Amino acid sequence: MQVVADAVKLFFKEDFIPAQADKWLFILGPCLSMLTALMSSAVLPFGDSFIIDGKSVMVQAIDVNIGILYVFGVVSLGVYGIMIGGWASNNKFSLLGAIRAASQNISYELAMGMSILAVLMMTGSLSVREIVNNQHGGNWYIFYQPLGFIIFLVCAFAECNRTPFDLPECETELVGGHHTEYSSMKMGFYLFAEFANVFVSSAVISCLYFGGFNYPGMDWVEVKLMGVFGNTTGHNLATAIGILVMLAKSIFGIFFFMWVRWTVPRFRYDQLMNLGWKGLIPLSVANLVITAVAMLSGWKLVGMWAGVILLLVVVTALWAMRPKRKAAIA
Amino acid sequence: MSLFETIKNLPSIWYVFSFLSVLTLFGALGTIMSKNPIHSVIYLILTFFSLSAHYILLNAQFLAAVNIIVYAGAIMVLFLFVIMFLNLKQESEEMKRNRTIAFAVGIGIVLGGLLILYLRKSEREYPNVATFNSQTGMIESLGSLLYKDYMLPFELISILLLAALVGAVMLGKREAGERHF
Structure with missing residues (x-):
């Protein structure tokens, strides 16, 4: 209710455009943010299929065979809304916020893409529905890709500009960041775009790593429901349960985002860049190698975990042996 | 009236194609004609988008996605990034001279004409509609x-x-x- 009330309140506030601002771009910024935030959910399968009049209808907007690339492309466009809005405000703080957002998104996109690649190697398909179907029967990729999941999660936080990565709107340094000059519903669009991004990224995470609409024992449930209600109604009911499961997973993801928001403090900007370039990208390359070796060795699950543990041991050993000289400079 | 009838009877893909082509040309012209470099970059992004849409019309989905991710998503962000840091008050003197513009237009027309000429002269193999995969x-x-x-x-x-x-x-x-x- 609070969210709805806020939206109504924002509509009635004064819509102000700074005198020196670039008017069209100032309006375009929040529009682009909202557009890209809403576009990315188009390829996500929220459920299996409904049978209506003997025809099977997928619970998914479009099932393209480049599904996950589409999500990736739209996410990489999300930064334009922030950049254009921040620049058009004609304000130093907004510009700084916009530039922070841009460099942060570009840096974390790389690691994100490489952690997705490991999932794609296991599935052999870019279609999100195919990825979800491959996790049928409890084969959730979080069990196979523990490291990839952590990398993806961290990158998702960074891409959504959520705490601890919300440097673009860090009040203590930048007033309000890219939306300092915005008021009324344009401000609201930026905020809603952020929440929509949080929802979409939790939905993507549940599709990629938590099996989407799959849940343990779903075949048994479907057979039972078909036995009780007949084939069509039973299948439809089972799909409805699948949709609820998918939504529950996404909502847990949102809950997790909020959880972290109130737990972890903000990074410093150089820490954020170091984590992205020197931490996550090498880790995701290592994850790719581990995935490839484990798939070739034949024992997928065992190989994957053995590889991750080996990596942890090596990293810890190297960390302990690192030269101490660096500490003096930092 | 016959022109109107012809237009009405075109397959719907022609409408999409002509709309996208107009959009592409609009973006390309906007890129070179706008005074503000930031506007140029945004027009260029529009051009890349409509090019990706053309790829989708050609049923090359992967190419379209990669075009958007690499060009629109990464390279143009960096362009925007650099241009935002530049001092925009200084306009470059080079583009104001009429001779530069005249040369650029002349070379553009010659290159484009050559391209069209050779495309028309070359013997292309059209895919067979019945057997095309x-x-x-x-x-x-x-x-x-x-x-x-x-x-x-x-x-x-x-x-x-x-x-x-x-x-x-x-x-x-x-x-x-x-x-x-």
């Missing part, structure tokens, strides 16, 4: 082609990219004694 542009066939038939060029290009990557890191590295920003 609609999966040609899809990622599966593209991948198997790249990793089977064109393995060597593909690997060579990846080495080239790696060299460029290392070079970029070398250029960006701060050497000892150089001033900090």
Whole structure:
């Protein structure tokens, strides 16, 4: 209710455009943010299929065979809304916020893409529905890709500009960041775009790593429901349960985002860049190698975990042996 | 009236194609004609988008997605990034001279004319509508082609990219004694 009330309140506030601002771009910024935030959910399968009049209808907007690339492309466009809005405000703080957002998104996109690649190697398909179907029967990729999941999660936080990565709107340094000059519903669009991004990224995470609409024992449930209600109604009911499961997973993801928001403090900007370039990208390359070796060795699950543990041991050993000289400079 | 009838009877893909073409040309013209460099970059992004839409019309979905991710998503962000840092008050003198513009237009017309001329003269092989495989542009066939038939060029290009990557890191590295920003 609070969210709805806020939206109504924002509509009635004064819509102000700074005198020196670039008017069209100032309006375009929040529009682009909202557009890209809403576009990315188009390829996500929220459920299996409904049978209506003997025809099977997928619970998914479009099932393209480049599904996950589409999500990736739209996410990489999300930064334009922030950049254009921040620049058009004609304000130093907004510009700084916009530039922070841009460099942060570009840096974390790389690691994100490489952690997705490991999932794609296991599935052999870019279609999100195919990825979800491959996790049928409890084969959730979080069990196979523990490291990839952590990398993806961290990158998702960074891409959504959520705490601890919300440097673009860090009040203590930048007033309000890219939306300092915005008021009324344009401000609201930026905020809603952020929440929509949080929802979409939790939905993507549940599709990629938590099996989407799959849940343990779903075949048994479907057979039972078909036995009780007949084939069509039973299948439809089972799909409805699948949709609820998918939504529950996404909502847990949102809950997790909020959880972290109130737990972890903000990074410093150089820490954020170091984590992205020197931490996550090498880790995701290592994850790719581990995935490839484990798939070739034949024992997928065992190989994957053995590889991750080996990596942890090596990293810890190297960390302990690192030269101490660096500490003096930092 | 017959022109109107012809237009009405065109397949709907023609409408899409003409709309996209107009949009592409609008973006391209906006890129070179707008005074503000930021506007130029945004028009260029629009152009890339409509080019990606053309790829989708050609049923090359992977190419379209990669075009958006690499060009619109990464390279243009960097362009925007650099231009935002530049001092926009200084306009470059070079583009104001009429001779430069005249030369640019002349060269553009000659190159474009040559391209159209040779495209019209060359003997193209049109795909047979009955036997054409609609999966040609899809990622599966593209991948198997790249990793089977064109393995060597593909690997060579990846080495080239790696060299460029290392070079970029070398250029960006701060050497000892150089001033900090």
